[in-house]
Amino acid sequence: MTVAKSNSLVARLSAPPIPSVIAWGREYKGGKGPLIDLSQAVPGYPAHPEMLRLLGEAAGQQVMTGYGPIEGEPLLRAAYAAHLAELYGAELSAGNIHITAGCNQAFMCTAIALAGADDTVALTNPFYFNHDTTLSMLGIGRQLVHCDPAAGFLPDLRSAEVALAAGAKMLAVVTPNNPTGAVYPPSLLHELFVLCRKHGAWLVLDETYRDFLAEGYGRPHFLLSEPGWEDTLVLLYSFSKSFCIPGHRLGAITAGPRLIAEIAKVMDNMQICAPRSAQIAVASALPVLADWRAGNRLEIARRADALRLAVSGLAGWEIAAIGAYFAFVRHPFADRSSSEVAERLAREAGVVCIPGAYFGEGQERYLRLAFANADVGSIELLSQRLG
Known part of the structure; x- marks a missing residue:
């Protein structure tokens, strides 16, 4: 019997990345406080x-x-x-x-x-x-x-x-x-x-x-x-x-x-x-809803400022770029892959983010933080969680 095969162009792709990092977060036991999800780019506030x-x-x-x-x-x-x-x-x-x-x-x-x-x-x-x-x-x-x-x-x-x-x-x-x-x-x-x-x-x-x-x-x-x-x-x-x-x-x-x-x-x-x-x-x-959307832009800017402040006091961590919804953050663990760092952050510190390697070549030292997902209070906790 000949086994039918799927499209090789699709079969060679990795599984969708967002579900994989969210799965790491499900293994977090809550010891550091509530889970902080910085994985997917979704608005962290409700529709009008x-x-x-x-x-x-x-x-x-x-x-x-x-x-x-x-x-x-x-x-x-x-x-x-x-x-x-x-x-x-x-x-x-x-x-x-x-x-x-x-x-x-x-x-x-x-x-x-x-x-x-x-x-x-x-x-x-x-x-x-x-x-x-x-x-x-x-x-x-x-x-x-x-x-x-x-x-x-x-x-x-x-x-x-x-x-x-x-x-x-x-x-x-x-x-x-x-x-x-x-x-x-x-x-x-x-x-x-x-x-x-x-x-x-x-x-x-x-x-x-x-x-x-x-x-x-x-x-x-x-x-x-x-x-x-x-x-x-x-x-x-x-x-x-x-x-x-x-x-x-x-x-x-x-x-x-x-x-x-x-x-x-x-x-x-x-x-x-x-x-x-x-x-x-x-x-x-x-x-x-033009005025409401303008207010949201200011709220996202406040969240970006909170992230800058949270990371500024952490030895070895550096925001390489930040704007709109995202920050690309350089982590201090030169001997570990970005996937290993992100997985450990999710499971042990309750911070879900995406490894830099998911976004291209030579990005192992980076993590993507979708800070728009979280309110200012949650973002302020990152100084303890990442530390």
């Missing part, structure tokens, strides 16, 4: 009551039980385009927007539309692990772009040019970054854009954590004002973090109309349409 009301109201409509437009509900596409146009001072319309079931799906749809099996895509090192595994299961090669810890884990332009000159079809970057928290300044993003245009590649910019830039930061970049940006740039976004609705799975792609049409072909075969009631609810919530 008005958001919940809008979701319930939309979900109760009979029309929402049917299929919707592949590209997304016209109401949300128009509302989000107007939101981006104001944010970036650019001309955008609903035709530039495609709604997806979360930002991971936005990346997968974009990757399929832009690259094929045996093509190569450039990722920063460290990278967001779901970007890497998506490419791997699609049979798309990976070229790593070096990010220097001494420079706050910003991508090295020379390394990026090497990857693009070698034929990478696209360069995918995340800012504010996951896992490091590093914020890529507008000037750097412009230089990456110019490099991609020079080599005929796409710059895919994941802005999932854009709404948590520091107060008064200004425009994250000016790329949407570049002539012909539609031939080089793709923006990805998630509504999950800003509106505290990750379970409703809602993301967005911003691109030129021609690429939106290609992505619609992918989406039609992947999901047909994103969840409809959440789209209608978020379209209404975008303007009415």
Whole structure:
């Protein structure tokens, strides 16, 4: 009898990382106090009551039980385009927007539309692990772009040019970054854009954590004002973090109309349409919850400050980069792998985080702390737990 085999491109992947580190936390006996979960990037506070009301109201409509437009509900596409146009001072319309079931799906749809099996895509090192595994299961090669810890884990332009000159079809970057928290300044993003245009590649910019830039930061970049940006740039976004609705799975792609049409072909075969009631609810919530979202940005900043203070007095521990939801922290145990350190922290100290090795090559001395998940009081306990 011949044994049937699964897809080798999927079989070679490791198990999803979040459940594995959460399993370590389940073995914690509580001796140091309550468990502090800094693993997954989920909002550490509830959705606004008005958001919940809008979701319930939309979900109760009979029309929402049917299929919707592949590209997304016209109401949300128009509302989000107007939101981006104001944010970036650019001309955008609903035709530039495609709604997806979360930002991971936005990346997968974009990757399929832009690259094929045996093509190569450039990722920063460290990278967001779901970007890497998506490419791997699609049979798309990976070229790593070096990010220097001494420079706050910003991508090295020379390394990026090497990857693009070698034929990478696209360069995918995340800012504010996951896992490091590093914020890529507008000037750097412009230089990456110019490099991609020079080599005929796409710059895919994941802005999932854009709404948590520091107060008064200004425009994250000016790329949407570049002539012909539609031939080089793709923006990805998630509504999950800003509106505290990750379970409703809602993301967005911003691109030129021609690429939106290609992505619609992918989406039609992947999901047909994103969840409809959440789209209608978020379209209404975008303007009415603007002040609430701004308040959340300040709360996340307070949590970042608490983490800086908690780590500052710990011998051997160092925050290599921090921003938005994440801190990439260098641990003091040179003779231990990041997995060993993270597992021991979870089981013995009740602190769940993700090993740096999960995010790329040469990251064994680092741990990712998703500090947005915890309140200030819990973060203050880290000075004792890590010590």
